[in-house]
Amino acid sequence: MKRPGEQTLIRYFLGQCSPDEEKVVNAYLALKIDQDYIEACLREAFYMQEDGQDPTANHEQRNRVWSNLIAKQQEAPVIRLKPRKLWYRYAAAVVLVMFSAGTIFLLNGRLNHSQEKTAWQHVEGLIGHPKTVTLDDSSMVTLFPGSAIDIPSNFNKTDRQVKLNGRAFFKIAHNKEKPFYVSARELTTKVLGTSFEVNSSGTENIITLHTGKVSVIRADKEIARLIPNQQIKYEQATGKYDVAVVDAAHTLNWLQGELDYERVPLSIIISDIEKWYGVKIQVEQPALLNQKVIFSFKDQSLSRVLSLLSKSADFSYEIKGKQVILKERNMGTN
Incomplete structure (x- = not known):
């Protein structure tokens, strides 16, 4: 059986399908397949439902609608696949079908597949x-x-x-x-x-x-x-x-090999340098990491980058292979 399109399933969850479409969707859901696809459509119907809410109460109503969906799924005594008026009842029926097959149908944005072995x-x-x-x-x-x-x-x-x-x-x-x-x-x-x-x-x-x-x-x-x-x-x-x-656009300079920082904590710059050059940087005075720095570099060696950065952040450094040690300037060598 060919699975219904996304828009058809969304209309089904919202209670907007024609009788013929409802028959097709009910037959499809009875197959208990494509759980990820059904979940994505169910979630999209949820988003469309909340878009029509009063924006001044959007956050509270969103939580209430979602809670009602979960509550309906937990309290419904039987599974009935015949058409219903309210979209969240369709959602509850679909979730219960999944439970009846012994599958945990998780309605979460991360789509965890805890019961499937996926490479x-x-x-x-x-x-x-x-x-x-x-x-x-x-x-x-x-x-x-x-x-x-x-x-x-x-x-x-x-x-x-x-x-x-x-x-x-x-x-x-x-x-x-x-x-x-x-x-x-x-x-x-x-x-x-x-x-x-x-x-x-x-x-x-x-x-x-x-x-x-x-x-x-x-x-x-x-x-x-x-x-x-x-x-x-x-x-x-x-x-x-x-x-x-x-x-x-300004956040993507790194795609061209340029790292650009505007009053950014030194801790973030150090972390990026570690990843960019494949080194480990040890900071002997953690207070150094809190200062905010304006800095940029492109196509420079590690030693050149540290030399320029040390002048902006007032520290000394020592490079030992893949290890770099940062110190307050009056305690270092550079």
Whole structure:
């Protein structure tokens, strides 16, 4: 049986299908297949439902609608696949069908497949320059040095999802039937076709949108939707986040080998230098890392970069192979 299109399934969950479409969808759901695809459509219906809410109460109503969905799934005594009026009842019926088959149908943005054994391809960035990977759906991922991406063996079969450790720029091929998901620590970024950057290297998750639109999800709830030239910064320790307008193009200088910092803590610059040059930097006085620095470099040797940076941040340094030691200037040699 040919599976229904994404828009058909979304209309079904919203209670907007024709009788003939409902029969087709009911027969399809009875097969208990394509769980990832069904989940993606269910979530999209949820987003469309919340778009019609009063924006002044959007956050509270979103939580209430989602809670009602989960509650309906837990309290419904029987599974009935006949058409219903309310979209969340359709969702509850679908979830219960999955439970009846003994499958845990997790409604979360990270799409964890805890009960499936899926092989993952691990791809790491290079030292000294970015590395671009072309995925099976023609999407392109450019990895910052020292970063890595994990790609499942079933990528683009029923869905498109990857895991990121570090920093990368994504240019996603458009496919409205299969949203693209990037999981990085606690956050998941959902897109259809767009270009954006994810940076989870430090204590923050930073997502910057260049074109299109993205949804940012944490623990099965959407916390933000970005439009071009918007950036979300999410604090890992506290869960606090902020959305701001930025010059998105300015954040991608590293694609051309240039790292540019405008009043950035030295700790972030040091972390990037470690990844870019494949070295380990030991800072003997941690207070040095708190100072904010204006700095940029391109196509320079490690020793040259440290020489320039030491003048801006007032430290001395010593290079021992792949080990670098930073000290306060009056305690060092350079």
